[in-house]
């Protein structure tokens with residue numbers, strides 16, 4: 001069987017890490033695409049030379065032309081700019097919207113059958129715009145944020161309870177901004193919900209509230225430390241989980257930005273919700289019952305995404 005083809009649109013910090021992970025996991029042959037000349041070629045050559053010591057087989061190629069992504073099975077989009085300290089993700093909207101237009105057109109022309117994972121910020125508005133510009137079926141275009149935000153929540157919870165991250169499950173829903181919704185009721189240690197663990201005296205409500213707050217601000221915490229850009233190891237790892245679920249038809253149930261058509265009372269918007277990813281792309285949107293407070297927080301988050309989508313329509317009239 002021929003190897004799968006993975007196109008990485010954007011070869012910066014996340015793009016390079018995605019290529020490394022995809023090669024190490026032998027998910028397929030990899031094309032790194034970027035507008036910067038030499039960068040994707042240099043990263044592809046460097047990574048190809050990591051094959052012999054590690055023992056992975058994958059063709060790695062760098063490109064500045066969309067021709068090279070032809071026939072890709074998966075496209076992961078990180079093209080655009082990241083934020084710096086003092087900026088919000090929303091400050092990236094105008095610049096990255098223009099980038100989404102070029103990328104959407106490139107994918108539509110050269111890889112229309114691909115499963116597309118958008119990472120570029122502000123995520124929920126950018127994945128919506130990328131889908132519009134590409135015209136691909138909604139179930140083949142998703143955004144990565146919930147897996148990352150949930151991983152942050154899981155990491156902090158594992159530290160709090162002093163247990164393996166493997167035993168911590170967590171859901172963060174809503175948009176990928178400071179209004180995101182870590183859902184405490186559906187987060188567990190080995191199936192025991194966090195509220196029960198608080199009742200058992202294993203933690204306190206105040207400590208869990210502080211973890212929820214730190215999770216919401218998790219991206220900004222790393223931007224503040226790095227100073228020159230944003231997180232890339234955990235974002236790349238999270239997107240690879242999604243790509244792998246599609247390529248191997250694993251049917252993972254993951255929180256991702258997916259197109260909603262009435263679920264959770266939301267229409268024609270991309271927002272983070274639990275979905276099943278399999279060989280057909282988004283195979284199911286899972287509607288979980290939220291308590292009143294989570295519902296109100298989710299609505300606030302949805303309203304924030306709506307505002308950004310309206311701003312996109314104001315900037316590019318082809319989206320209106």
Ligand SMILES: NC(=O)c1ccc[n+]([C@@H]2O[C@H](COP(=O)([O-])OP(=O)(O)OC[C@H]3O[C@@H](n4cnc5c(N)ncnc54)[C@H](O)[C@@H]3O)[C@@H](O)[C@H]2O)c1
Pocket residue numbers: 009010011012013014015033034035036039078079080081082083092096099102103118119120121122123144145148176229230231232235
């Ligand atoms: N969704 C998430 O959870 C999440 C997490 C982390 C970062 N991000 C976002 O991902 C994006 C990328 O982050 P990064 O750290 O890799 O940034 P980076 O600056 O390291 O890489 C971005 C790359 O995009 C390239 N680029 C710019 N315009 C392009 C175009 N028109 N076509 C192709 N390539 C183009 C740049 O040359 C650069 O190499 C940012 O917008 C960042 O905010 C999102």
Ligand SMILES: O=C(O)C[C@H](O)C(=O)O
Pocket residue numbers: 082083089121176218219220222223230231235
């Ligand atoms: O915070 C950022 O700007 C990058 C990303 O969205 C993140 O959450 O790490």
